[in-house]
Amino acid sequence: NAGVTQTPKFQVLKTGQSMTLQCAQDMNHNSMYWYRQDPGMGLRLIYYSASEGTTDKGEVPNGYNVSRLNKREFSLRLESAAPSQTSVYFCASTPSRDRDNGYTFGSGTRLTVV
Amino acid sequence: AQSVAQPEDQVKVAEGNPLTVKCTYSVSGNPYLFWYVQYPNRGLQFLLKYITGDNLVKGSYGFEAEFNKSQTSFHLKKPSALVSDSALYFCAVRDGGSGTYKYIFGTGTRLKVLA
16 A cells, blocks of 8 residues: 555664664655654654655754665664653655645654663 | 644534534735544544635535634634534644745644534
């Protein structure tokens, strides 16, 4: 089915470990985003990629890095995980900046850092 | 800076009654406004949007929203609630004139429809 695919769905890390969250979309969308969702805080933008080859910081980028590997894939890396990064992470995509059709979201990655 | 507020953490309504989920926003330019719904353990799903045009917009599952520029509001409504509408609802905004790709989301409102 067309859409945004995130892997893994669940992950438990120890403090200081690293990991990469994967995201891929098959809708030929230009723009991709990483959000985190925390209770009472809604969704906060971590990083985004307006188009292939570009990435920019969002509202809460500290502790994260991203790679726009190609048009389809946008990965989020935690170099040294901290308990404060326990959250649900969502990847999303949109066609382009001029077509505001809203985001298509993946189903999320639930990350726990102990 | 752009911002969006959802003043109610939770809304409860009886099945068959009308429902309203409130959203107010602040942007310096033209607002692009969205509503999303999130069911348990799922990603957010697009419901409807306002970019320009008619202030009353209709979306999926019988939902509609009214853009009110003077009150800077974009409340989500449905004439007759269903138990299956119970979910978490998010309002989002971006400044259409700024060129930014960034959307700001509200903190979410949990809708509970009682049978």
